Amino acid sequence: MSLEFAQRMKAVQPSAIIKVAGKARDLKAAGKDVVSLSIGVPGFLPPAHVYAAAHAAVDADSGDYLPGRGSNELVKAFCAMLARRGFDYAETEVCAQVGGKGALFNLLLALVEAGDEVVIPAPYWASYPEMVKIVGGTPVCPQGTAEQNYKITPAQLEAALTVQTKVVMFNNPSNPTGMLYNAAEVEALAAVLAKHPDVWVFSDDIYDRLVFNDADAPGGFAAQLLDFQPGLKSRMAIVQSVSKTYGMPGWRVGMVAAPKALIDALLTLTSQSFTNLPAVTMAAAVAAMQGEQGFLDDQKVRLLKQRDLTLAALAAMALPCPTPEGAFYAFPQIGHLFGKSTPAGKVVKDDVAFCELLLEEALVAVVPGGAFGDGGAIRISYAGKESALAEGLRRMAEWVAGLR
């Protein structure tokens, strides 16, 4: 025996997003006036009734362990939310997890092993391939280029599927690009998946209500694969979360809807790992899902305004950026700046150097695109306070203008 760490740790990278956010926090703690446009926090707090429900849960606390599936109220609230979306799931076909992130991790743990391929359209959320590697699988990442608005085509999906493919992960709208597959595009991808009955499909729907154009979101939701291929339900896991929709990322409530056997597998993992979510966070999530939903419209108006502010600033910096149609990220291209130097003589050799130097010299935190599968880009999270966003973009413009 040795004190060496497990082999799996050699394959996995720490979250680039959390790394940048940590560096920005350190600089702030050292008294620097950093503007953080890095982490994907939605930039608003949940409505007052959510906090009231959390306080009530503290007052009524039993101190006991709780059901791993989630409280009865949470399970019912999630099923009702799915029903509002038009998806019929029984209580035995859903369960709670520690955020959407915990849900995706445990789903992969339940399904993927060495030799299995997991198809992840790039650009992707940075954690997808790392999670796949942790469980021993191999990420296969068809590339949606900037020219194709960061979206993959049905032919690319088809070409990525092999006999080794165990799972396809699909996220709409997308983190990091903010791009939205519209109904016709989702329908075409669903038709490809329908032809591959031995493949699981994860639909990461955590941004599905953050769509700017109402015509693209009938009933308020982005198009979903099940809308066109209901037969996929027997091999699909829907991942949801209160993090982005309700402004509750720190509360760590995620949920999964899937065939009962897969939910039972997740419950087995839950019973041997985190056991249950805290009563307070579950009560808050229930209040969020059941309460008045109108505040989301106000948030979308705010996010749209900030998206436009961001796009205008990027255009003035001559950084090409497809127009995001949902979520709250922009993914501009910066590759043409590689090789240039800052006034201090430091070379922007790649996306990581771009982000490090921007943070050091202009005190603005953004995330290197390589973490999301496109090293020619950076990710800007534009959901924070408008004044901070405007200041961050102003500093970035000044810094970019100084590159020679």
Ligand SMILES: Cc1ncc(COP(=O)(O)O)c(C=O)c1O
């Ligand atoms: C695409 C995507 N999926 C899942 C998650 C996980 O969110 P949470 O664990 O907060 O629910 C995130 C968070 O940024 C995300 O962007």
